[in-house]
Amino acid sequence: MPADAPTILATSGGFRASPRLHWEVGPLTRYAVELAGVTGRNPRVCFIGTACGDDGRLISTFYDNAWREGWAASHLSLFPMPNVDDPREHLFAQDVLWVWGGSVAGLLAMWRLHELDAAFREAWEAGVVLTGVSAGSICWHSGGTTDSFGPALRPVTNGLGLLPWSNGVHYDSERERRPLFQSLIADGTLPPGYATDDGVGLLYRGTEMVEALGEKDGAGAYRVERSPDGTAAETRLDVRRI
Template identity: 70%
Template sequence: MTADGPTILATSGGIRPGRRTRWEFSELTEHALELAGVSDRAPRICFLATASGDNPTAITGLYEAAMLRGLHASHLTSFGMPNVEDPAAHLLEQDVIWVLGGSVAGLLALWRLHGYDRALERAWRAGVVLTGVSAGSICWHRGGTTDSFGPDLQPVTNGLGLLPWSNGVHYDSEEQRRPLFQSLVQDGTLPTGYATDDGVGLLYRGTELVEALTEEDDKAAYHVEAGEEAAVETRLDTRRL
């Protein structure tokens, strides 16, 4: 069972510190699982922790979160070598593909090196739900702002482009994010796009945004476009999960 069309839930959330484990999945990831429409078995979820350098501790933490939720979990690595014989086939077998944050620049380079970019597009078109946090949100878009190159944020403009928009993450929690994202949209470095406060996600069907969702009170998503003299930011209606 997969979603009834290409579906992406791009977030600045979906995971929180666990009570007994490092992490637990929160409402945004739960919603991604619901979108996959699985009812008669444990949902299949594949983790890509490329942006963290395939950090074993992070991968273990994700497996623990999956175990608590009763998911059938797997992961796909880039470092060393791919850990499955046929990565493209493995991704097509999933209900949800979940991408961890970290270096979006490194993630994009390695995915293209291994052909994961093409495999992920195939999975998306087949109805596998794509989701993730931070770098795992920007990657599906044309680009966004990143600390991949250092503490002073810079633009990344070579996202997978499954979505024709730019993407701003951690919009309310990292002081450089909002002004830089707006200036990059205004000067044309990035196209018109959408940004999320921490705990907020953007649900796309195909390439169109259909809903903004939040797992925290008083948080929102925003549409950002170039204006005559400065970028125009519009707060979107955001549904509380």
């Protein structure tokens, strides 16, 4: 894929603990902003916290981080109503859209209610870099595993489908994630896909996964597909530390 192909960095990371803030930006999110290739001005980065109900503390902490990073910051809220007159226009005016984690089922429902599913696709195709963590990773794919419905993980199969693959997040830190992701691919509930340990991101150019990137030593990325015998075959991928 050419370097200027539509770009998604889907992660199980991108932020970390901070001695001063609630959290701080991590290397994966910084790399997503670099991918936008902005020169001569501050990159425009929009934070989207739909999956956490547009939690005010998250949004405030984002602005604290953005000031430190030198970003031209904004956010898109949908609760209790959109905070901008035209959400679609606002998305198109950004260089990077950063989607936070939480309920991917709730996120997808709200985006579709506000007719933003098409807007995200159009922004991606126009060159806006899409990134996010957990729910903000799964949402770009066909589906994945989620705790949106309760403590026991369940499949979500109605992702935006910008990427035709399934997506497994928190692959090493939540013990139910790996076996469920594999079984759902084995039985055909989910298409073949990619999974990330905490601290790893998947870089897509167009719909092709071109590189796995890590902000933590030893963390892995994986390709999971259905074998001819109906089981799941998992392949560990190379991860470039950033």
